[in-house]
Amino acid sequence: MNYKLTQAELAQFHELGYLGPFTLCSPEDMAAIRSRIETEVLTSDGPNPKSRLQCRHLDQRFLYNLCAHPAILDRAESLFGPDLVLWATYFFNKEPGGSEIPWHQDFNYWPLEPVVNLSAWLAIDPVTIENSCVNLIPGSHKKIIKHLPSREGMAFSEEADPAQVDASKAIPMExxxxxxxxxxxxxxxxxxxxxxxxxRMGMTMRITVPFVKMTHDVGPLFPGHANIQLRGTDHLGFNRLVAPPETNP
Known part of the structure; x- marks a missing residue:
C-alpha cells in the first residue's frame, strides 16, 4: 500500500502541527506485539543501562520493524523527503497513578542542531481520556514557548510557561x-x-534528516547512542550510524 500524504493532509499538518490518527496494525496484531514488549523488552536491559524504555529499536528487531513500517515512513517521506533517520524511541509507560506530563514543546529537551523532528506516537494499549491520552493544542507549533522549571508533581523537570499556554484549545488524541x-x-x-x-503505554519514534547534527552521548541520549538510516542516504556523515539489529528469534 501507498501511505503518502495527500496535499490536504500536508496542508493540515503544516497548519495544525499534527496529523492522525492512522493505523499501523490491528488491535489483535498489537496484542501479540504488546505481549513481546512485556516479556522481552520491559524485563531486559537495552543499550542505555539506565533505562529499559529508551531506544530499544537498537537491540530488538521487531521494534525496529514497527519504526520502519511503510504506514509511518511513507508519510514521513511526504513531509521530509527521501532521506530519513531514526534517532530515538521511547516507551511512555504510564501506570495507574502515573504523574502528569506538563505542557511542553519537544525541541526544548533535545541535543539537535537544528531541531527538526517528526514524532510518531504509537498506541500499545488502548489510549483514552480516562487513562491519560496525549492532549495537543492545534497550531501551537507556530510559536516557540519559553520553558520554566516544572511545578511540583510533574513528570518532567521543565514545562512550557503556563502563562503562554491556552489549554482550553486542547484536543485529546484517543x-x-x-x-x-x-x-x-x-x-x-x-x-x-x-x-x-x-x-497507558505508547511508543514514540523520532525521525529526522541527515543535515541535523546531534550530540549522541549526552542526556537525554546516552554513551554509545547511534542513529539508523531508515530510507535514502546520509551524504553528510554528521552523526554516528549503525545497522538495524539482527532478526529476533
Missing part, C-alpha cells in the same frame, strides 16, 4: 492499539495524571 499520530518538534502537548485503573 487511540486504539495499533493506531498512531504524527506531530512536530514544537507542537504543545501533555498528558494528565492517570486517574484510571488501566495502564
Amino acid at each position: 487511540l486504539k492499539p495499533g493506531e498512531f499520530f504524527l506531530f512536530n518538534e514544537r507542537t504543545l502537548h501533555q498528558s494528565n495524571k492517570n486517574m484510571s485503573q488501566k495502564r
Whole structure:
C-alpha cells in the first residue's frame, strides 16, 4: 500500500502541527506485539543501562520493524523527503497513578542542531481520556514557548510557561492499539495524571534528516547512542550510524 500524504493532509499538518490518527496494525496484531514488549523488552536491559524504555529499536528487531513500517515512513517521506533517520524511541509507560506530563514543546529537551523532528506516537494499549491520552493544542507549533522549571508533581523537570499556554484549545488524541499520530518538534502537548485503573503505554519514534547534527552521548541520549538510516542516504556523515539489529528469534 501507498501511505503518502495527500496535499490536504500536508496542508493540515503544516497548519495544525499534527496529523492522525492512522493505523499501523490491528488491535489483535498489537496484542501479540504488546505481549513481546512485556516479556522481552520491559524485563531486559537495552543499550542505555539506565533505562529499559529508551531506544530499544537498537537491540530488538521487531521494534525496529514497527519504526520502519511503510504506514509511518511513507508519510514521513511526504513531509521530509527521501532521506530519513531514526534517532530515538521511547516507551511512555504510564501506570495507574502515573504523574502528569506538563505542557511542553519537544525541541526544548533535545541535543539537535537544528531541531527538526517528526514524532510518531504509537498506541500499545488502548489510549483514552480516562487513562491519560496525549492532549495537543492545534497550531501551537507556530510559536516557540519559553520553558520554566516544572511545578511540583510533574513528570518532567521543565514545562512550557503556563502563562503562554491556552489549554482550553486542547484536543485529546484517543487511540486504539495499533493506531498512531504524527506531530512536530514544537507542537504543545501533555498528558494528565492517570486517574484510571488501566495502564497507558505508547511508543514514540523520532525521525529526522541527515543535515541535523546531534550530540549522541549526552542526556537525554546516552554513551554509545547511534542513529539508523531508515530510507535514502546520509551524504553528510554528521552523526554516528549503525545497522538495524539482527532478526529476533
